[in-house]
Amino acid sequence: VTSDREGLERELASRLEEMAPSAAPNALRRASARIAATPQRGAWAARLASASGSFGWVGAGATGAVVAAALLVGIFIGQAASPRGIGDSPSIPASVPPASATPEPGIEWEEPRSYSFVLADNRCGGGERNYFGNMRVFVENGETLEYVALDETAQRFSGAPSDVPTLAQLLARVAEARNAADPDVRLVTDSVDGHPVEIFIDWAPEAIDDEECYEILRYEELDPEAGPSASPG
């Protein structure tokens, strides 16, 4: 091995290629299983609609698909049960474990057929994701029907209503995080009806900028006949 500088640089360029491991026996399989259980931000409705399928690129019959299917059953129970969405499910948070870091009133929230809330998302996460900002969200039959931007961040958000999570989908994300490897998850619920009022998820406590925190403000059940224009926030 040469020790002069230019020779060393040539050596590095040629030898690192052969020194690098080329096989990752578990990475793809395990990643696919985890991804299958991870509805990403955005495209919530599309993801939920396809959640009952296996994660195709590992191949049918792979262990990962089995694991993924098992996780999906746990996470999306309630959503998958009804073709109309989660609104008909009697108890959405059934798969959500009790909060560990906050007082839990023990009241199980049932997602109403029609409701509205202000989603505040502008504090955690930093550079890796886009914020929703502050927006009033209208939900009907388990799907976000409409949102109204309340600040500049929300005005910049260009997604469809289905890209904005409902409260049930946020709770599913809490459940997903609690199934992850090493998360820090906090859920605060309303002491009267049990709806979530604050959610904090730190997917990897040792990583920066991967936190998510949401505040849910001014939650109200709506008369489904009145429609979202009745209270535009």
Next chain:
Amino acid sequence: LSRELVERAMRGDRDAFGILAERALPRLVGTAGLILRDADAADDAAQETLVRAWRDLPGLRDPDRFDAWLHRVLVRACGDQARRRQRDRNRRTDGEPHRQTSDGSQRLADRDELERALGRLNPDQRTAVVLHYYLGLSHPEIAEATSQPIGTVKSRLSRALDVLQAALAADGRVGAPREGST
């Protein structure tokens, strides 16, 4: 084609993301393996990178920057993995001095002088070396991947080459580098 795949993956197309993942995986594993010098850790870091990429992909602002963005995710995953392994090692060695690699991991062997010399670099230096000489990233690209100023990247690379040269020289003289010889 890559941009189209990235855009499809951003919209939630798992098959598109699968193609991107399979394409990227060899480089992810190779890079992680060289940085972490541990096959199991590299496997875990690659897995974590793919999961985080899928999770955060909707926040990617420019689909054409997917590769650069993925490098950044990978570097962070390697950093997390290195800290986790160090923490585990510290736990294991509490009351068990000098016990190493008892978990059956496939630690990459120090096959020759260059590999041993790479082991003398600190993680930041090794990351810069791997990104530059293995992935072929430029200084600005490394700066973006590591979230460091370009000047820091240049100094890390320069210092890394100094350390490697010294380690190789010492290895050539005495057969094995000694602590503090750099």
